[in-house]
Amino acid sequence: QKEVEQNSGPLSVPEGAIASLNCTYSDRGSQSFFWYRQYSGKSPELIMSIYSNGDKEDGRFTAQLNKASQYVSLLIRDSQPSDSATYLCAVNRGNYGQNFVFGPGTRLSVLP
Amino acid sequence: DAGITQSPRHKVTETGTPVTLRCHQTENHRYMYWYRQDPGHGLRLIHYSYGVKDTDKGEVSDGYSVSRSKTEDFLLTLESATSSQTSVYFCATRDSWGEQFFGPGTRLTVL
Numbered sequence: 001q002k003e004v005e006q007n008s009g010p011l012s013v014p015e016g017a018i019a020s021l022n023c024t025y026s027d028r029g030s031q032s033f034f035w036y037r038q039y040s041g042k043s044p045e046l047i048m049s050i051y052s053n054g055d056k057e058d059g060r061f062t063a064q065l066n067k068a069s070q071y072v073s074l075l076i077r078d079s080q081p082s083d084s085a086t087y088l089c090a091v092n093r094g095n096y097g098q099n100f101v102f103g104p105g106t107r108l109s110v111l112p
Numbered sequence: 113d114a115g116i117t118q119s120p121r122h123k124v125t126e127t128g129t130p131v132t133l134r135c136h137q138t139e140n141h142r143y144m145y146w147y148r149q150d151p152g153h154g155l156r157l158i159h160y161s162y163g164v165k166d167t168d169k170g171e172v173s174d175g176y177s178v179s180r181s182k183t184e185d186f187l188l189t190l191e192s193a194t195s196s197q198t199s200v201y202f203c204a205t206r207d208s209w210g211e212q213f214f215g216p217g218t219r220l221t222v223l
Contacts, residue, residue, distance in 0.1 A: 032210045043202055043214040044155070088155070092210045100145075100212060102155040 023089030135203030
């Protein structure tokens with residue numbers, strides 16, 4: 001079992017719809033969770049961090065964390081074509097340097 | 113965004129030559145990282161640093177070495193480049209919240 005898993009996609013949604021991206025992780029000791037957006041040919045860009053169970057909202061983005069189920073998700077409301085990118089889930093298992101693990105990413109395509 | 117720059121941004125080299133990639137940050141972050149990103153493999157950690165002169169290996173460290181003589185600079189060296197090291201290399205730093213921020217990347221081609 002990989003440490004951080006995501007559906008590779010592509011996930012296609014129509015413009016204006018809600019895009020739902022999911023991530024599961026295997027280490028129950030994981031402490032913090034991150035979503036990155038990566039456009040083709042660009043570097044990953046941090047869009048959301050979440051540290052405790054529940055929802056965290058930032059504009060059109062909502063991150064949801066359920067530590068009991070070892071599940072973290074990202075919802076994008078009112079999806080725009082500019083949201084088309086690969087979304088990387090990352091998990092920090094602790095405070096040491098190599099405990100930051102990335103998932104393989106989900107490619108999102110928002111259709112006009 | 114963390115102020116992170118990488119140089120060079122693109123490089124083409126030949127098998128067997130040494131290559132050094134540079135990462136420079138202006139955020140005074142203690143932790144710095146080197147990743148490579150390849151299709152089908154995602155981001156893989158090569159080496160990281162937790163302070164000046166303090167470094168450790170990551171998942172794919174074979175064939176790579178690093179040095180950190182100043183807080184702001186983290187160098188990645190390929191002692192003798194091979195075609196399997198053709199990749200996009202990202203440097204990252206980590207803040208006190210554990211968030212990582214990435215540089216723009218270096219596209220390296222080894223012929």
